[in-house]
Structure formats: C-alpha cells, structure tokens
Amino acid sequence: MSQQVLKKVLRDKKQRMTAQRELILKIFMESKGRLMSLDDVYMNIRKRKNHKTSKMTVKRGIDLLEELGIIRKVNFEDGTPRYELIEEIENEPKVLFICENCGKAVKLDLDKDKIKSILPYENIEIKDFDLKIYGMCSECK
The missing domain is CATH 3.30.1490 (Dna Ligase; domain 1)
Incomplete structure (x- = not known):
C-alpha cells in the first residue's frame, strides 16, 4: 500500500489526503507487520518533530483507514484493539x-x-x- 494508492482511495471516497492521514499510513508501512494499538501510533507520532497531532485525530485517522480497508483491527483478550496494515496476500494464515x-x-x-x-x-x-x-x-x- 503506497501513499498514491491511499490518495486515490480517499479521492474516490470524496475524502482529503491530510498530513496526519499520510503520517499514520507511513507509520503502519514502517511497522513491518507489527500490530499497533492506537497508543502505539500516537506515541510514534509524538516522537517525531513538528507533529502535534491529538490522540482523537489519530483515532479518526485509524478509523478511516480501517473503513477504507487499508488496515484491519485485531481484537485481543486484554480489550486493547491493535491494527495491522492489510498486505497484498489477504488470506494468509x-x-x-x-x-x-x-x-x-x-x-x-x-x-x-x-x-x-x-x-x-x-x-x-x-x-x-x-x-x-x-x-x-x-x-x-
């Protein structure tokens, strides 16, 4: 999944590509398959210079990426959902x-x-x- 694909999907859904959405996608792309919670993504953004995105903005960005089928929610018994980038092979165990x-x-x-x-x-x-x-x-x- 590249930023160009995200831009096209957002454009088709009449949504804008914002810097925050692009950064959230970039964090998932850099995660190398690691599952990430909302807090993981938020803390990763906070570590970067010049990014003062609110946690609610990150949550809305994650929700949108999930709705668009770019990331997937994985629920765990601890009650904290984690998310992963959907890769090309959809049915992999x-x-x-x-x-x-x-x-x-x-x-x-x-x-x-x-x-x-x-x-x-x-x-x-x-x-x-x-x-x-x-x-x-x-x-x-």
Missing part, C-alpha cells in the same frame, strides 16, 4: 506472539508447511489456521 505483560503483538512467519511439520499427524491437509502464542517478550523478561 496468522501466527501472533502476544506479550502478556506489555501487550505487544508480533506476527510470526509460520506457513502451513512449518505448522504441518510440527503436528504429530501424517497425511493431513491444513486449509487455514489462526494461532496466538502468549508469553513474555525480551523487553519484559
């Missing part, structure tokens, strides 16, 4: 590591063949999977 202390969630690169190799069954066909692994991240350990 997901494996998430979730830190029980800080709530950070990271996508792991495990495909069907890797999952199949650790299962104690032979000659099975995996159609889809969704796996959440809970533990402590290296920062919280």
Whole structure:
C-alpha cells in the first residue's frame, strides 16, 4: 500500500489526503507487520518533530483507514484493539506472539508447511489456521 494508492482511495471516497492521514499510513508501512494499538501510533507520532497531532485525530485517522480497508483491527483478550496494515496476500494464515505483560503483538512467519511439520499427524491437509502464542517478550523478561 503506497501513499498514491491511499490518495486515490480517499479521492474516490470524496475524502482529503491530510498530513496526519499520510503520517499514520507511513507509520503502519514502517511497522513491518507489527500490530499497533492506537497508543502505539500516537506515541510514534509524538516522537517525531513538528507533529502535534491529538490522540482523537489519530483515532479518526485509524478509523478511516480501517473503513477504507487499508488496515484491519485485531481484537485481543486484554480489550486493547491493535491494527495491522492489510498486505497484498489477504488470506494468509496468522501466527501472533502476544506479550502478556506489555501487550505487544508480533506476527510470526509460520506457513502451513512449518505448522504441518510440527503436528504429530501424517497425511493431513491444513486449509487455514489462526494461532496466538502468549508469553513474555525480551523487553519484559
């Protein structure tokens, strides 16, 4: 997803491309698949010079990107939704590591063949999977 694609989608929906929306998309693009909460995006914006965007503006920007199908909300048991950039492969299975202390969630690169190799069954066909692994991240350990 590039800024040009976002501009086109916004134009088609009669919305403007603002600096804040562009920055929010850029943060998701730079996240490299990491799931981010509203607070994560907001703090990332606050760290950058000359950006004094309110948390409500960030929330509205995230809501718009979700509505446009550019990012996706992932709900967790801790009640804090996190968001991820929707990549080109829409139906890829997901494996998430979730830190029980800080709530950070990271996508792991495990495909069907890797999952199949650790299962104690032979000659099975995996159609889809969704796996959440809970533990402590290296920062919280």
